[in-house]
Structures are given as C-alpha cells and as structure tokens.
Amino acid sequence: MNIKTRIAKDRIQLWTVCFFAALTAVPLLAIIGEVVIKGFGQISWSFLTEPTPTAYKAMKAVQAGEPIPGGIANGIVGTLIMVGMAAIVAIPVGILCGAFLAENSKKRSAVIISFLTDLLQGTPSIIIGIITYIWVVVPMKGYSAIAGSGALFIMMLPLIIRSTEETLKILPTSLQEAGLALGANRASVMLRIQLPAAFGGIFKGVLLSISRVTGETAPLLFTALGCSFIRWSINKPISAVPLLIWEFFNDPHLQDLIWGASFFLLLFVLTLNLTAKYIAKKWNQ
Amino acid sequence: MESVKPILEFKNTCVSYTKQTMAVKYVSAAIERNTITSIMGPSGCGKSTLLRSVNLMHNLYSNIRVDGEILLNGENILDMEPIDVRRRVGMVFQRPVPFPTMSIADNVMAGYLLNNIHISKSEKAKTVEQCLRSVAMWDEVKDVLNKKGTFLSGGQQQRLCIARALAMKPDVLLMDEPTSALDPIATNHIEQLLLELQKEVTILIVTHNMGQAERISSHAMFMYLGELVEYGDTKKLFSQPADERTKAYLKGKIG
Ligand SMILES: Nc1ncnc2c1ncn2[C@@H]1O[C@H](COP(=O)(O)OP(=O)(O)OP(=O)(O)O)[C@@H](O)[C@H]1O
Ligand SMILES: [Mg+2]
Numbered sequence: 196m197n198i199k200t201r202i203a204k205d206r207i208q209l210w211t212v213c214f215f216a217a218l219t220a221v222p223l224l225a226i227i228g229e230v231v232i233k234g235f236g237q238i239s240w241s242f243l244t245e246p247t248p249t250a251y252k253a254m255k256a257v258q259a260g261e262p263i264p265g266g267i268a269n270g271i272v273g274t275l276i277m278v279g280m281a282a283i284v285a286i287p288v289g290i291l292c293g294a295f296l297a298e299n300s301k302k303r304s305a306v307i308i309s310f311l312t313d314l315l316q317g318t319p320s321i322i323i324g325i326i327t328y329i330w331v332v333v334p335m336k337g338y339s340a341i342a343g344s345g346a347l348f349i350m351m352l353p354l355i356i357r358s359t360e361e362t363l364k365i366l367p368t369s370l371q372e373a374g375l376a377l378g379a380n381r382a383s384v385m386l387r388i389q390l391p392a393a394f395g396g397i398f399k400g401v402l403l404s405i406s407r408v409t410g411e412t413a414p415l416l417f418t419a420l421g422c423s424f425i426r427w428s429i430n431k432p433i434s435a436v437p438l439l440i441w442e443f444f445n446d447p448h449l450q451d452l453i454w455g456a457s458f459f460l461l462l463f464v465l466t467l468n469l470t471a472k473y474i475a476k477k478w479n480q
Numbered sequence: 481m482e483s484v485k486p487i488l489e490f491k492n493t494c495v496s497y498t499k500q501t502m503a504v505k506y507v508s509a510a511i512e513r514n515t516i517t518s519i520m521g522p523s524g525c526g527k528s529t530l531l532r533s534v535n536l537m538h539n540l541y542s543n544i545r546v547d548g549e550i551l552l553n554g555e556n557i558l559d560m561e562p563i564d565v566r567r568r569v570g571m572v573f574q575r576p577v578p579f580p581t582m583s584i585a586d587n588v589m590a591g592y593l594l595n596n597i598h599i600s601k602s603e604k605a606k607t608v609e610q611c612l613r614s615v616a617m618w619d620e621v622k623d624v625l626n627k628k629g630t631f632l633s634g635g636q637q638q639r640l641c642i643a644r645a646l647a648m649k650p651d652v653l654l655m656d657e658p659t660s661a662l663d664p665i666a667t668n669h670i671e672q673l674l675l676e677l678q679k680e681v682t683i684l685i686v687t688h689n690m691g692q693a694e695r696i697s698s699h700a701m702f703m704y705l706g707e708l709v710e711y712g713d714t715k716k717l718f719s720q721p722a723d724e725r726t727k728a729y730l731k732g733k734i735g
Binding site for chain 1: 535537540563564565566567570571573575577579580581582590591593594595596641644645648
C-alpha cells in the first residue's frame with residue numbers, strides 16, 4: 196500500500212469517528228442546552244425557597260401578566276429528606292453486603308445475595324414503587340416520606356453493593372495477606388485496610404447511586420404521592436423535585452415552572468456525577 | 481549434632497493445592513535460632529509454598545492441605561491459632577505492600593492497630609523510632625512520619641514493611657524474594673540490614689539470587705520439585721554439593 200492511500204484511509208477513519216461522536220454529542224447537548232436556556236432564567240431565591248403555588252394563584256398571576264409566584268422548595272425538602280433517609284440506611288448495608296460478596300464469592304449465601312442484587316438492579320423502578328406501596332403504604336394506611344425513602348433505598352442498594360464489591364475485588368490480594376500476616380482477623384483487615392483503600396471507588400458508587408435515585412419519579416408516585424407545601428414530617432405525604440415536574444406537566448397553569456425545576460434537578464445530578472468522578476480520580480492518585 | 485534446640489523444625493511437612501499433586505513433599509529440617517537460612521531452587525519448586533506454611537497463610541484458602549508437623553519452639557504450629565502464630569512469625573512479601581491509607585508511623589504500628597493492642601503514646605513513638613532505626617530508615621523519614629507510606633521509593637517501602645514486621649517482635653521472619661523488585665543499591669541496603677537483624681530474629685529467606693544466598697545466609701536449602709534436596713551450611717552447599725541436582729542448579733543447568 197502506498198503512502199497516499201494510507202493517508203486517505205486514515206482521513207476516512209478519522210472523519211467516520213468524528214461523525215459518530217457528533218451523532219451522540221448532538222442530542223446530548225441539545226437536551227442540556229434546552230433545559231439550561233429555558234430553565235436558567237426561572238431560578239431565583241424565591242423559586243428555591245417558596246413552595247408550589249396553587250393552580251388558582253398561578254392562573255391569576257398569568258392573567259395579570261406577572262410571573263408565576265412560588266417555587267419548588269417543597270420538592271427540594273422532600274427530595275433531601277427521602278434521599279437522605281434512604282442513603283443513611285443503604286450506605287452501611289450496601290457496603291457490608293459488598294464486602295461480604297467480595298470476601299466470600301464462593302459461599303452459597305454469597306451466590307444467592309449476588310443473584311438477588313442482579314435481580315434488584317434489573318427491576319424496573321415502577322415495580323419497586325408498587326411493591327413498596329403494598330409493603331409500606333398499605334400497612335401504614337397512607338403515603339409517606341418513609342415509604343418513598345423505602346423505595347429509593349431498594350433502588351440504591353444494588354448499586355452500592357456492586358460498586359463496593361468491584362472496588363474491593365480489584366485491590367491486590369497481597370494487601371489483605373499482608374494485614375492477615377500481622378495476626379489480624381479478617382474483619383479488622385477489611386475495616387482498617389481494604390475498605391479505606393477502596394474508599395475512592397466506594398464513595399464514587401455512593402454518589403452515583405444518590406444521583407441515580409434523585410431523579411426517580413415512578414416509585415415516588417406510589418409511595419410519597421406529593422404535597423403542595425413544605426413539610427418536614429416523615430409519616431405524611433411529601434413532595435419531591437421529580438414529582439413536581441410531573442405535576443407541573445399535568446397542570447396547564449403551572450407548566451411554566453417545568454423548566455426551572457428540570458434545570459435544578461439536572462444541575463444537582465450533574466454536580467454529583469462530576470464530584471464522584473473527581474473524587475475517585477483524586478483518591479486513586 | 482549440635483545441642484542447641486532449633487527454633488523452627490519441619491517434620492515431614494507436606495503441602496498440596498490439589499488432591500492429586502503435592503507442591504511440598506515431606507520436608508524435614510531444623511532451623512537454628514538467630515541464623516539466616518536461604519531457600520533456593522528453580523521456579524515452581526515450592527519455595528513460597530513452604531515459606532507460607534510457617535505462618536499458616538495456607539489456612540486462608542480452604543482447598544490447601546498442610547500435613548506433617550512444623551514446630552515453633554517445640555510446639556506444633558499446625559495445632560495453634562493462626563492469629564497467635566502470625567504474631568510470632570512475621571512475613572515480608574516479594575512486592576512491598578505498605579498500607580496505602582496509613583501514614584509511615586501507622587504502617588510501622590499496623591500490627592498493633594489491627595489487633596487492637598493499646599500502648600501509650602510515648603511507647604508508640606519509641607517503637608516507631610526503634611523499628612525505623614533497625615531498618616536504617618529513621619534519618620530519612622523522621623520528618624515525614626505522618627505522610628503516607630506510598631510516596632516512598634520501592635526500597636524504602638520494602639524496608640518499611642520489614643519495620644512493620646519487626647514491630648511485632650517476631651521470633652521468626654519469613655521473606656519471599658524481598659529484593660527481587662529492587663535495584664542493586666536498595667538490595668545491598670537490605671542485605672546489610674538482614675545481617676544486622678539476625679541478632680534479634682531468625683530469618684528464612686527465599687531467593688533466586690545465589691550471590692545473595694552466599695553473602696547473607698549461614699544455612700541454605702535447595703528444593704527441587706517440592707522436595708528438600710539438600711540442606712546445610714551455605715559454604716559447604718555451594719562448594720561441595722552432595723546431590724547431583726544441587727550441582728546442576730548451581731551450575732545453572734536447571735532452573
Ligand atoms: N494457589 C495455588 N493453587 C494451585 N497451585 C499452586 C498455587 N500456588 C502455587 N501452586 C503450585 O505449587 C507449586 C509450587 O509453587 P510455589 O509458588 O511454591 O513455587 P516457588 O518455588 O515459590 O516458585 P517461584 O520461584 O516462581 O516463586 C507450583 O507447581 C505451582 O504451580
Ligand atoms: Mg515464589
């Protein structure tokens with residue numbers, strides 16, 4: 196093959212790669228662009244600190260030619276409460292399960308847990324919502340933040356288990372052996388050497404799982420239901436940012452609020468994702 | 481026969497990874513206190529396997545069988561609790577493995593931290609200094625004791641690992657090719673160190689480097705296909721090997 200055809204071939208390859216890269220980048224940038232352009236202007240102090248207005252108030256404002264009053268604070272508070280409660284339980288349970296799987300991959304109990312984890316990870320979120328409805332909402336005789344965080348907990352668990360397990364498994368076995376060779380027991384080596392060494396990967400997994408469930412809507416429809424004012428109690432229906440987006444979409448008077456809420460959610464999730472990447476990189480240096 | 485009681489004694493020690501084959505076959509040998517014994521032999525002959533049987537590393541894996549006896553001060557290790565054995569028998573691995581999230585000082589004290597052995601602050605500082613001095617590292621790191629051990633050079637890391645093992649005041653120190661990942665200068669450092677250390681601890685060292693075995697060890701073992709072919713005075717083993725296989729290995733014909 197002579198040099199000219201080789202250069203031509205290289206060119207073609209380069210352009211093909213660029214073309215497909217653009218093909219994936221365009222819709223991505225279009226989505227983010229649209230949300231940012233439409234949502235950025237709506238974000239203000241009152242939007243973040245005031246609850247959703249009633250449809251009547253919103254209608255009046257629109258008729259008077261004023262911007263819609265109020266915001267999404269009820270959703271932000273609900274999201275923080277539910278995601279926070281879910282994380283507090285899912286982080287220790289998930290890390291323990293992940294450590295157990297990494298240590299005992301051949302035991303029958305580990306094979307079963309591993310299978311269940313896969314199953315849970317593959318379960319559509321709407322089904323998790325229905326199951327939580329039957330298990331929590333029905334016996335408690337009402338929608339609540341507890342039920343909502345229960346559904347989110349179930350969704351977070353497999354993500355944390357897997358990321359913990361995988362991070363622990365790529366540590367060199369010599370690290371564990373060196374700890375055990377000093378006369379330590381397995382639990383102590385896991386707690387003081389392996390888990391700290393795996394911290395970067397585990398923390399990344401936790402942040403990604405949080406960002407994943409923060410945007411979940413379906414399981415909350417069956418469990419948290421929604422609430423139009425800021426509420427701090429955990430045994431009553433509660434709102435969440437993705438639930439608000441769904442409500443705004445369904446209410447013609449509130450539709451203008453969709454973009455602000457979407458922008459907030461996107462920003463929150465994106466920040467978590469980027470932080471996770473950054474921390475994992477820092478820790479591994 | 482000398483009258484001193486051996487600190488460590490293998491009696492028909494066998495190790496097998498699978499039912500069909502033995503990686504170490506009926507090894508018997510007595511090791512004197514405060515000596516350095518080198519274990520030599522071609523790759524795959526069972527050196528690491530024999531070494532790891534002494535601190536019950538094989539107990540970690542359910543498929544591995546160890547038979548026979550290994551006596552530490554007359555007591556059979558195989559009947560003892562692994563945790564007790566490992567506190568009395570330290571180990572240094574081929575590649576240095578400092579604990580990545582611990583500071584240099586904590587790395588030295590890792591045996592205490594991991595086993596929840598509480599000692600006073602001054603006692604701790606003393607042990608850290610003493611152990612780092614005995615690996616000739618104190619002057620290099622005394623100002624960075626709170627930094628992570630992973631920033632050290634390979635040779636320093638390995639010395640840190642030796643200090644970590646020494647901090648537990650073991651009777652026996654097992655070393656599996658501790659210098660094979662190091663350059664000649666760092667290797668020389670560690671060899672000098674071992675010669676000093678044998679006053680305190682009995683050392684069993686696996687090495688592929690015959691020069692190293694000659695330089696530091698008073699006794700040497702030659703293994704071949706899982707058997708202990710020859711064991712005795714290093715000088716004698718090198719100058720007048722009794723077995724044909726040892727002769728061939730020393731001439732570079734096998735291995
Ligand atoms: N985890 C294991 N599972 C099964 N077989 C093993 C295992 N480790 C070692 N073996 C086998 O046991 C024999 C002895 O291995 P060992 O690691 O003790 O050799 P070695 O003398 O240390 O070799 P090298 O000089 O290459 O380190 C080899 O045949 C090896 O294949
Ligand atoms: Mg080996």
